[in-house]
Amino acid sequence: MSVCIDVVRLPHPNSSAVGDEAKEIQREEESIDEEILGAVLSGAKLRSSLRALATAVSERRFADWDGYGAKPASISAMMYAIGLLKRLPPEAPEPDISIDPDGEVALEWHRAPRLVFSVSVGPLGELTYAGLFGGSKVHGVETHMGDAIPRAIRAGIQRVYA
């Protein structure tokens, strides 16, 4: 038996499916739809983040942009930040993006004043992070991103939205 799954049909209202096999097919359809929807949203999120990154770097590309001797946004840091954004888990919300006074790119996830996690991406790819989670806090540096986001960074993002 062959089944044609209409993966772009969203949602699945009032399915008339009966029987175990039909229900299994419906569950598979819904699962595939969620996957595709997740990928589409994730792609849109990444494009939005990349636009925000480009804007931030463009607006802070000159020295002393803060009037207090700030360094221009680092292009190298921007490239590493792109790598980090691409590696974010699909469920991670879009971060706020800004430039630090030392030219590093800062990504911040913020849910409340005392529920925030921020990562500064340096020109050599180093990740300086700090998080405030109610009464507890974390901070530190990860010196190498590699192919995956360091565990401390991933955990920090997750704690904001736990």
Add this chain to the structure above:
Amino acid sequence: MPPSSLLLSVFVTDGLSTTEIHEHGERHAPRQGEPPKAYGVIAAQAVLHQKLRIDRDDNPPLHANVIGWPNEKSERKSIAQHLAAAASLHIRP
């Protein structure tokens, strides 16, 4: 986050009304000829609680620098998050 000099410029605004603070900022802290769009208020106690110090120089009037920031950037980020959580934002009407 403090600037690269690690001197965070602030004004001591005890006893000033919101309008007076906006006027003071307009007079003494313009950016490219424009008045500040907003200001943040934080209790001195919250600053001191982070083991920072307030160095008042009154240049310009009521001016001070928040000093004593740690060398490690991750610590500075953490302190900045605490200060931001304790601060309130006042946008210029």
